[in-house]
Amino acid sequence: MDRLTIAGRQFDSRLMVGTGKFASPQIMAQAIEASGAQIVTVALRRIDLSDPNDRLLSAIDQTKVLLLPNTSGARDATEAVRLARLARAATGNPWIKLEVTPDPYSLLPDPVETLRAAEVLVKEGFVVLPYINADPILAKRLQDVGTATVMPLASPIGSNQGLKTRMSLELIIEQARVPVVVDAGLGLPSHAADAMEMGADAVLVNTAIATAADPVAMARAFRLAVKAGRLGYLAGPRGASRLAQASSPIEGLLQ
């Protein structure tokens, strides 16, 4: 069985989904179900952990999925760490998706503050899944610190542009010692399949599902694309060539 392992925990699904931007909590719940996701991220700023009737939280079936709170909105390490601590104190869950996005326009992650926050949180026993730009050296630095994954972006969040950071993603995947989750910018199921074929361990999708005309159908499409991409990767694809090449019996002769 091909399973995704993060921090010693196993998951059958390699598609993680977000909970923002949906037209209603009901549609969100149906889309999560259709996606087959077992890890669902939710912005701490959007929820009230002290409210048992929180509209967003109560729509997520936590018996089926692992809730992955994120620090979206934090603009430095101090804020991200404070949010993570409060979330763990309220839920007992040490898993945190670390997002430090000081630029409210591009929402691109701050590498310096993300690394600083990761150091603190890992030391405090958190399972840290950091959202980063597709920077191979930063990915290594975070692994050295002890993060559970790295989550490089494919293109800016919400942009639906697909794998604009392909070259760096390939390097990150090739060199990673922890699961690589391609996060942000995947606009189509084919983008997700592409990332999986490349060897990503998982992908995270939010905007493309939440804002589709039919979010439930799109969630299902992403589920299948991630599966197909993973199977394709495992099947060991031949490298592409620009020219048609007839197979030549001489190849074997010269080995």
Add this chain to the structure above:
Amino acid sequence: MSVAVSSSIHQILADKGLDHHGQWWQERIAAISADQVEAALAEPPGRYRLERLMALISPAASRYLPAMARQAEELTIRRFGLTVGLYAPLYLSNYCINCCIYCGFNRQSHALRRRLDIEQAVQEARVIRSEGFTDILLVSSHDPGFITVGYLVELAGRLREIFSSISVEVQQLDVDGYRSILGAGIDGVTIYQETYDRDTYKRFHLAGPKSDYDLRLSAPDAIAQAGMRRLGLGVLLGLGDWRIETLALAEHAHYLMTRYWQCHISFSFPRIRPAMGLDEVVFEHLVSDKELVQMILALRLCFGDAGCVLSTREPAWLRDRLIRLGITRMSAGSRTTPGGYCGPTDAVGQFEVADHRSAAEVADVIRRAGREPVWKDWDQAFVCIQ
């Protein structure tokens, strides 16, 4: 070696002639052709260029509103999702030392005055909280002897227990003042220039600290320098030519976004509404519904990531239709008189509310428009309370 020195907003507006709304601008905007509008619409949406915005607010563009609306909706959904934030204003005082002749609070008005002490303000806030809001905007006229930094800090200290986000729309403070209220848990400030045209500004602001155009124009810098998370800008529509005002407003926003890149800018679109004692004031530049829509769409198409805020000054039917066209945050169930939530009051409101529906009713309308009403999109945990 030459060192680039970035100009102040005062200098930028002066260089571009946007602080004196003369005929030159009107003629330039009027001369925009349909071809230029189409070229502007073909550019990547969400990015700002003065020339592009000029095309989108031109009379020629008024025939392209359906196409603009489609792009605006698309951009807004991609950035903000299918959601609309809800907030409520809490009016603290209507005593005022300014004399702004469009405002019901102006010091020459014989309106009934009222100010809320901390306990009264908390009572009002509790009513607002009970309606579901966790995002509150504290509003006051310029009542410096009463609504002080200390007052705001104390009130925020009480309110942050029950509200996830607290913002203010009060008199201009200095950087230290803004820093103090930020430290108390206030994360946003709204401050309107009202008009960017110096002559118009002078004509409508007769006396008081607010009559100083240059001082007023420096407020957003101070707010951003203090580290405030959210900054709301706007002009009072009806004072000057809305098209030139929109250009000046956009230049101001662009200046702030590049200089203070961590501060999130929102636009508001207050239109002159009837207020007590304004019957004799003549407004030459009242803005029609269609023009208001064009302004909102044009700004959205140039600033894909900016917030767009709509108050209850606007009538229900118009607000309902604007939900899908780029508005990201709206107030609901508003009372614009100090003490208005706890019971009827004779005190004067800042403007006459046009949308009288309750918060729950507005939330239902948002849902029917295929959007999720968002009550909470911030957390006091972000702010390090000092």
